[in-house]
Amino acid sequence: MFRFRLAIAIAVSFGFVLFLGIALYWGSNQVARYFQRSQTAYEAFDHYERLSQEAYRHFKQRMDRLMTTAPTAEAGVESSKHRLYEAMQALRNTAVKTTDVESHSIHGTSQAAELERVAHFTAFLDASEYRFDEVERLRQQGQIEKAVQALSKFSEEEIDGRFQPLIDAAISAEREKAGKAKQELEDLVAHSRWIAILASVLAALFSLTSGILLLRGVRKPIEALMKGTDEIASGNLDHRITLDTRDEFAYLASHFNQMAEELNVQQDKLREGRAVLEKRVAERTFELNRLNEELKRMDIARREFLADISHELRTPITVIRGEAEVTLRGQEREAEEYKDALQRIVELSMQLGKYVNDLMFLARTETANLQFEWDSVDLSELVAGVVEDFQVMAEEKSISVALDAPAGPVWVRGDKQRLRQVLFILGDNACRYSNPGGRITVALRMDGSEASFSLTDQGIGIPSEDLERIFKRHFRSRNALHAREDGTGLGLPMAKSILKAHGGRITVTSAENSGSTFTVSLPLLTAGPDHNPSHQK
Incomplete structure (x- = not known):
């Protein structure tokens, strides 16, 4: 019963946590998406501004070139043209990026319009280069008046009539898109905040309610079990725990009662075994003490025996070796057999000296750890x-x-x-x-x-x-x-x-x-x- 209630509480709490996690994950993804759209819109806005500036700068350079033949004018035209096409390429890349960002959004219909505007700008710039080249040929042919009329007409009809409205419409569209993405982002953040607050409040209320109910259900059995364990721990093995429930606590209480009964029986057996063990230990201790005293006496006798042998052998060995060495160092060496005999005496005395050292080592350390x-x-x-x-x-x-x-x-x-x-x-x-x-x-x-x-x-x-x-x-x-x-x-x-x-x-x-x-x-x-x-x- 208790395990079932606890499992339900855990499952529901886990559901709240899982829901909150999913909501936060979805909200963070949406925030990231709208933020990316807003950043892309502002970036496109900047590129349109730059394109407008570079276009008018290039148009002015081409017009100045028509008015003068200075080499610096030629260099200025090429430089402005290069910057213009760089701005156009940056705008084209931004348009492609915008297409990737919006490909999975509800605003996917703006993809075609964005790409179409970029195509119009590209076509206009290509056409303008052609028109400027036509005016340049007229000027080179000496038809100055026609060249001025063509240039004036191009400036009024194409630059002021087509390019300026087109760039204004693109900048306005990007500004509107950025504002809309910002508003959607703010709305999403507000909704996510309310969802998180609501889920947190519901989870807190459920946790508090389930905690109170579970605490009320386990307080009385736990108090009874704690009292029973204290009684058993203090040595009162006759105490029994009584619970009127049929859950796990009642099962645990019955096992505590069974354990107390078995401990009581084992304690009686231990008292009997302790008395027998104490008697046997006393008998063995007396016997071990007697044997230990005997071993000590035998060990002392053995050590004294080995030490006496070493002492008694050392003196005659020293005398034999000393006499032999003195004889060998003497001046009279006529009898070769005496010399051989004395040589053997020296060798034997050295051999006996090693025996004595071994015996003394054995007497001190109890092991003949010989050297070689x-x-x-x-x-x-x-x-x-x-x-x-x-x-x-x-x-x-x-x-x-x-x-x-x-x-x-x-x-x-x-x-x-x-x-x-x-x-x-x-x-x-x-x-x-x-x-x-x-x-x-x-x-x-x-x-x-x-x-x-x-x-x-x-x-x-x-x-x-x-x-x-x-x-x-x-x-x-x-x-x-x-x-x-x-x-x-x-x-x-x-x-x-x-x-x-x-x-x-x-x-x-x-x-x-x-x-x-x-x-x-x-x-x-x-x-x-x-x-x-x-x-x-």
């Missing part, structure tokens, strides 16, 4: 040197170390110290967890575009259920924990991170109590040792 110095590395030479160090570590348990590597170089791109660190991690694990009198086999192969390094031991092996976890930080398999108490579980995860940065990978196959085989794969450097890779940190 890239270069071309001969993996064959690197493996041969590391195997010599393996043999030193293996002598304590009478373990033999065998190397199977190609005679030529195997070039890869990487950080030499980091790759040495990976090999040391694998060799140290093999020596630590191998049985006395066992054997460690190291093999280096080239397989297509990759270099493959494998290390096989005859140690305690890795349980099958732990193979997927040995590369996780701080993890040690159960038999490793039983065999040796020392160890942090950081070596293999660090080796995997280093190889991943080199674009390589590490895999393992093992059987418990039978030994393990670790295989490292790295992409070959196809450009050879002359390739100058970029150094990056």
Whole structure:
């Protein structure tokens, strides 16, 4: 009901607006048309005035020329003739323009008269030129008296008798046309003003009346709805809105009542759920606090452990490196083997120093974000040197170390110290967890575009259920924990991170109590040792 009444009010209001717009549009078009007609009439009036002036000036120049033979008279005739024909052409253009403007108006009948006047003027000017030329021939033939009589007759009969009335009639017609267009324009403006006033008054009266009727129809339902929403918003969900109508407001009131009833039911459920949730939150909070305290204790212990390892290793490393460098700088160098041994001590001390830095970095930031110095590395030479160090570590348990590597170089791109660190991690694990009198086999192969390094031991092996976890930080398999108490579980995860940065990978196959085989794969450097890779940190 209310929507129907509102739609009618909107449609009628739109009709008023549309009617007023159409009326204004029609009125503006008419005003523009009458204004254009008035402007054209005044323009034609000006052109007739100019034509009259130029015509009489030309006639006077022709007459003066008949009286004298001076060259200046000839020049004056040509100049006045040129201006006369310019005025005639301007009048002709105005006549055509007038024809276009009036072609769709009720005054279209004046088109023929206008064009006919222009034709009469054109014919008269052409005839006058002919008459003046006739008089000029008589004067040149010496018949001066006849020439004067012909000129006098032409002036009286043609100029005064035909041209002057014709120009006067044209000017009068244009003046009348301009006045008539002005009057029509004023009448149209007055009518448009009254139409706009009448339409505006009717629209205002209708809008006021329909607004009052609609306001009276919606005031009571809106007040009831506002009161109901205030009650519901304040928490009184038992309040109900009552309306005795059958329109949209009654439909809205019924939905408000239904919403209040559903909110009341949901509020009861929320109270019950809140009590259960609070109980569970209290239980979970207690459990989380306990776990958080345990994690804090474990984290503090881990940090202290890593810091202690870094501190305890730094002092002996500094001593070893200092003694080795002093020995190398000494004067007595007769025994070449001592020099080689001291050189290895320096290299090992630098390697251990990098270990300590990694451990300290891990203790501070919890991530081993290692730095690299890239270069071309001969993996064959690197493996041969590391195997010599393996043999030193293996002598304590009478373990033999065998190397199977190609005679030529195997070039890869990487950080030499980091790759040495990976090999040391694998060799140290093999020596630590191998049985006395066992054997460690190291093999280096080239397989297509990759270099493959494998290390096989005859140690305690890795349980099958732990193979997927040995590369996780701080993890040690159960038999490793039983065999040796020392160890942090950081070596293999660090080796995997280093190889991943080199674009390589590490895999393992093992059987418990039978030994393990670790295989490292790295992409070959196809450009050879002359390739100058970029150094990056």
